[in-house]
Amino acid sequence: MIKEASVILLLSAAKTIALATPKEINSREFTSHSNGTVSIRLPGTSTIQSLQPVQFCGEYVPLKQSTVTRRWVTVLLQQSKHRDYLLRLRKRAVKFFPVIEPILAKYNIPRDFKYLPLVESDLSGNSTSPKGAGGYWQLMPQTARDYGLTVSAGNDERRDLYKSTVAACRYLNELYDELGSWTLVAAAYNSGATHVQKRINQQGIRSYYNLRLHRETSKYLYRVLAYKELLTRPRIYSDMLQPAVLADLTRPLPGERFQPDVMPFVGTTSEPGLEPEPTWGPRSRNFLEETLAQIVGESEDGNPSSDAASTSMTASPSQTPMAMAGLMGLQVLRFRRSRLYQVFLAAKRKIQPLFDWDWV
Structure with a gap:
């Protein structure tokens, strides 16, 4: 009996390992299209998901590279499983992004960096890592002091959203002066500029997506992008998301300044890192x-x-x-019908809307 039980346990453990690292992860079917999209077959299903172009600070993710696409889909599937966690992050983002965004703009930091604190601290000021990094932006004590913050037992300004964001912006600008790429800046923010620069010198590659970095750092930017995409364009990943998760990510929240997916991202913009976010707005000028x-x-x-x-x-x-x-x-007539519906809902729920009339 003991021997049989041992065999059963071993088989169970082997099955668990197989589920944790399914073969489908490395054997998905990819089809690249001329418009920049990539079609993939989701692991364990017959569902085909069309991946739209994704960019971070104006730099497109090279989805035509199978390694990059595998990693992107793997991280996206992992992040999208946690329904309650995603909804909690979305509610915190509604509260904290209006504070973070103007500071990023003041220091000329692309606004995609506002998603870093979601990965770093879950947008929680009380978060502290085992290595001592703390606050919303998970700054190390000495780094925080170098950029003007007080870090002591009775007064830790890393837990102050405004002050820590200012310090993080100054640090990000310094990293950009050294590395010259915002994707590499994000990697250096996670593992340190020394590590990233060393790997660049060793491999002769300056692309984050092709550099061989620490395991955590190699997935870091994908995690940032996953939050960005799930919080702003959830409907284009509907084949990957459970219906309940999709409902949570698309339901309007009180105080939210935009409704996801009203204005889908298309094309590029004139300024790097300033792609249009989903927002209420006028119809296209061509229509007018x-x-x-x-x-x-x-x-x-x-x-x-x-x-x-x-x-x-x-x-x-x-x-x-x-x-x-x-x-x-x-x-x-400038408003979309969907916006008028949101105005109706806001009035019905006695919510003060955060948008005003603006001219075409």
């Missing part, structure tokens, strides 16, 4: 110009009709009174 052209009577060949001097959005009222009247009307 097309509608305005219909109001002022634009001809089929794209030229103004004889009774309209110009269809320019910036034309003066004296030149095109009809166009300006139409534009004033379009200011009323």
